[in-house]
Amino acid sequence: MEEAGAANFRVSIHFSETTSELELPAAMRSRILCHLLVSQIPDRGLGEALESLFEMWRFYREPVPRMIEPPRPQSLPAKLGATYDRPPFHIAED
């Protein structure tokens, strides 16, 4: 919980299961950890955290486009020419 004057900030997590052995999905665990980490960043680091999070938010809100698979390449018959030795190359003085 963060308090500043009359404003305060709380994050609460509600579990709908009553059993003591909760199975949290990995994504949920990550969200909780993110909240925990952000809440522990000192004020001087919040600007940077916000900037980073904004970039991530902007990155991940774009839907992943469906990539079209290129057609499978077809090989073609080729005619083998005669093997020859690479001719020597001459170096001219510039």
Add this chain to the structure above:
Amino acid sequence: MARPTPIYQASPPSVQHALRQGEILTNLIQIHLDLQTIGLPEPRVTPRRHEYALVLSQDCDLDLDFNARAGTISADKLIPCVLFCEVITAQELRFGPGGMNSTIWGNVRANKHERYQFLQKVEPTEDCSGKGFPELGIDFKRYFTIQADEVYRRIELGEAQRRCVLSSPYLEHLCCRFANYLSRVALPLDHLSE
């Protein structure tokens, strides 16, 4: 945002001019020999089409080679192959196999990741064909060569198209980054930070 220097200029459309370093070609075919047919009397080949490819060979080498092919200077200036790097759309680079997270993509897009080059989109006015193309990306690991005379022949036949050339200093920026990537030094371990 208006730029003081345009990033691209349209390529000459024909083979009357030498290829340029930093030139982007489209529909360039590269022939691959099927490995299973090596040593057989009837080998098979697979044409691989590069939707985009960027010329990396040195500009003066390309110019001298072109003049040597025209017979105006000595044949020792011929270069056997043109060095290219594969170019894909920035979207393919970002969302392709393996994908990129937001941190890596942020560095790539700002050309701060040593392995990749991001190129802004090409406006129709900067493209020889007048069509333009989208934002592009280069992975410096993916370079290849094609015989110089074969490249000119494919352009002459209209199979491959010359589209645009990177302008200075964006050309030098790309070439320096490529050369830097090729000459990178692998360390056994990074410097330790305490």
